[in-house]
Amino acid sequence: MRTAVVLFTRDLRVHDNPALASACANAEQVAPLFVLDPRLQTLSPNRARFLHQSLADLRETLRAKGGDLIVRTGDPVVEAIKLAREVGAEGIALAADVSAYARRREQRLEQECEQHRISLRLFPGTTVLPPGGVQPGGGGGHYKVFSPYYRAWESAKWRDEVATPRTITLPPDVTVGDLPEAPAGDSPAAALGGETEGRRRLETWLQHVGPYDDLHNDMPADGTSRLSPYLRFGCVSPLTVANLARAVDGPGPAAFVRQLGWRDFYYQVTASFPAISTQAYRKSGDGEWRNDDDALKHWQEGTTGVPVVDAGMRQLRAEGWMHNRARLITASFLTKHLGLDWREGVQWFFRFLLDGDVPNNSGNWQWVAGTGNDTKPYRRFNPIRQAERFDPDGVYVRRYVPELKAVEGKAVHQPWRLPEAVRSGLGYPGPLESHRDEAVWLRP
Incomplete structure (x- = not known):
């Protein structure tokens, strides 16, 4: 493949990013793209700020590897197809997701890619184990109770982490676009977004994960990782976090990995019940x-x-x-x-x-x-x-x-x-x- 587009969504990182790694391994030129959807920008000023900070950090990292982050504003499907046609891309790579919005985006993108004869590949990366990676006995469906899910999740074969691309070659003459200034946000003491900050926090957290089992409910001690925003935006890989924590002995790291299991549990619930924000599950x-x-x-x-x-x-x-x-x-x-x-x-x-x-x-x-x-x-x-x-x-x-x-x-x-x-x-x-x-x- 000569050229591929990587549509970033909630995988704002270069380490253990299967969509980016595959595109770089199989295409001569790669166009990393993020589309600012105006419909989502007003939902949370805090997350909008964190997102813009994360995009600015991602752009700097891609530039250091010879690439760049192409920024567009509008409908992600429309803009992804438009860029693919502009650079003559034969394929689009995208991290799979489970929300109703994300599923509609994937379905629409699949239809448009088929119409324009562009291949579309979905990759894991938003969870440790993809939704559906383990299923209850008897076939099909999803786990409705955490404990049996966690037993299956813990013993399942996790995918291998993928290597960070050494270099990224952009298609020639592509306009990368400007990244708007980060909005103010509602919370003055909010954490800084980005893969660089997320990796720094992860490294620091692994030095303190030992007593997590005793301290994670201790409210004044603040003995939790505070990595959740970086997991939510994919600034850190959940698989990398789980593997690094697993490598540390003791009940504290095991209890922390269990929390990552809870995160995956709700992703597989949502994959089967996408109306989880508005309709009662029970x-x-x-x-x-x-x-x-x-x-x-x-x-x-x-x-x-x-x-x-x-x-x-x-x-x-x-x-x-x-x-x-x-x-x-x-x-x-x-x-x-x-x-x-x-x-x-x-x-x-x-x-x-x-x-x-x-x-x-x-x-x-x-x-x-x-x-x-x-x-x-x-x-x-x-x-x-x-x-x-x-x-x-x-x-x-x-x-x-x-x-x-x-x-x-x-x-x-x-x-x-x-x-x-x-x-x-x-x-x-x-x-x-x-x-x-x-x-x-x-x-x-």
């Missing part, structure tokens, strides 16, 4: 949700009066990220305590989360709400007990709720129990009423 769990705009607003703004909930929601807005234990607590509070629709939570998290993607954001929300893959759909997370267990000294709460910095010890988790003279000086609200009483916060 219909019987989708009860009658209350309409309470005031309660929803207080939850969104982190002013519910329940400190651990407010801390999590404020971390989300400040950083575009939230500790996983806080995600469980805040999601359970919205759905199981306030009785509000899980879809409201999905959309609010999507607005701010750098790592917000369809399979994991929506899958985890449904798990907590009791409409998804949880084998105990009626479980609820008591925010006070969770806070006392995973933030026993209130360090996490005080970090994000400055009104409570002067409250000592465990009292920070239930400030409404403080004397009135103390409470009135905090400037912190009491718990939301919303026709609920204090027993709600204490119920197991």
Whole structure:
């Protein structure tokens, strides 16, 4: 093959990128392309900023190898075909994905490629194991419960990592286009995007993964990898992350790899149930949700009066990220305590989360709400007990709720129990009423 187009989507890296590696190995000239779809740019200012930073980093890396990143704006299918015809490409390479948007893009691209006699190849790379790589006994379908999926996933043969191309040769006279300046974003303390930063964080994380099994639920310790945004945009390869963690002995690395298994689990669920963001996976769990705009607003703004909930929601807005234990607590509070629709939570998290993607954001929300893959759909997370267990000294709460910095010890988790003279000086609200009483916060 003389010329190939590589359409980047959520694989913004050169290391272990099967689509890019195959194109470079089989074509004399390669046109790396990213298309800025205006329909997606406004969904999350935080992710738009992270994306632009990642694209700028990818462009520099490709240039160092003799290539460049071709940037277009518009419909990805239209622009990919247009570029392929412009440079005389015989093939287009693309990383396979599972969301409804991605599947429609693949189907449309396949139709257009067939019409224009251009070959289209889909490659793995967004997960450790491709969706459908393991299936339940009896044939077909997908795993609906994590534990049997993980056993099959862990023992399956993973693909080999592919080598990073040494050089990339662009088609002659192609216009690469300008990359717009990164938008401001909503969260001032959001992480920097890009493969360079992702690889740096991965290298640092592997030096601290040892105690992960003990620390990943410890909210003040912040003992998690924070690699999720880089996995979401493909700035790091999930397979590389899993292989490197597997190479480290101990329960900590094993527990971390298990989290990558959870990520793949929701990708194979979404591949079979692409409406996961809007429709209940388990219909019987989708009860009658209350309409309470005031309660929803207080939850969104982190002013519910329940400190651990407010801390999590404020971390989300400040950083575009939230500790996983806080995600469980805040999601359970919205759905199981306030009785509000899980879809409201999905959309609010999507607005701010750098790592917000369809399979994991929506899958985890449904798990907590009791409409998804949880084998105990009626479980609820008591925010006070969770806070006392995973933030026993209130360090996490005080970090994000400055009104409570002067409250000592465990009292920070239930400030409404403080004397009135103390409470009135905090400037912190009491718990939301919303026709609920204090027993709600204490119920197991």
